[in-house]
Amino acid sequence: MKTKLIFLLSIFGLVMAFATVYVIPSNIEPLFWLIIFIVCAFIIAKKCSDYYFLHGFLVSIVNCVWITTAHIIFFQTYLSNHQHEAAAMAKMPLPDSPRLMMALTGPIIGILSGLILGWFAVIASKFIKD
Numbered sequence: 410m411k412t413k414l415i416f417l418l419s420i421f422g423l424v425m426a427f428a429t430v431y432v433i434p435s436n437i438e439p440l441f442w443l444i445i446f447i448v449c450a451f452i453i454a455k456k457c458s459d460y461y462f463l464h465g466f467l468v469s470i471v472n473c474v475w476i477t478t479a480h481i482i483f484f485q486t487y488l489s490n491h492q493h494e495a496a497a498m499a500k501m502p503l504p505d506s507p508r509l510m511m512a513l514t515g516p517i518i519g520i521l522s523g524l525i526l527g528w529f530a531v532i533a534s535k536f537i538k539d
Contacts, residue, residue: 410460410463414456414464415467418468419471419472421445422475422476423472425438425441425476426475426476426480427479428441430479430480430483430486434490434491435493447529449530450465454530454533454534455537461530462530463527464530465529469520469522469523470519473516473522476515477511477516477519484511
C-alpha cells in the first residue's frame with residue numbers, strides 16, 4: 410500500500426474543499442471531479458503494481474475528510490455561495506442541524522466516490538503497461 414501516494418493525491422481533495430467553498434459553483438463541480446478522478450486513476454495505475462481499487466478508494470476517503478471538514482468549518486461561507494444547497498438542506502432530515510447533516514452525508518459521498526475512483530483506477534491499470 411502506498412500511503413504517501415494516497416495522501417499526495419488527496420491534495421486534489423484539499424484544494425477542491427476550499428475551491429468549492431469559495432469559487433466553484435455546484436453546477437460545474439462534477440466536471441472538476443471527473444478530471445481529478447481521471448488524473449488520479451492514471452497516476453495510481455502508473456505508480457502502483459497492485460491494489461488499484463483500494464488506492465483509489467482510499468484517496469476518495471481522505472478527500473471526503475478534507476471536504477467535509479472544510480464545509481463544516483466554513484459553513485456560513487459555503488451556504489452563502491451555494492444557495493441551492495442551502496435550500497435543499499432546509500428540506501432534509503435534521504434541518505436544524507445542517508452541520509451534523511454534512512458530517513453524516515460526507516462519508517456516504519466519500520464511499521460512493523471511492524467506489525467510482527477505485528474502478529477508474531482499475532480501468533486505467535488496463536491501459537498502463539509496466
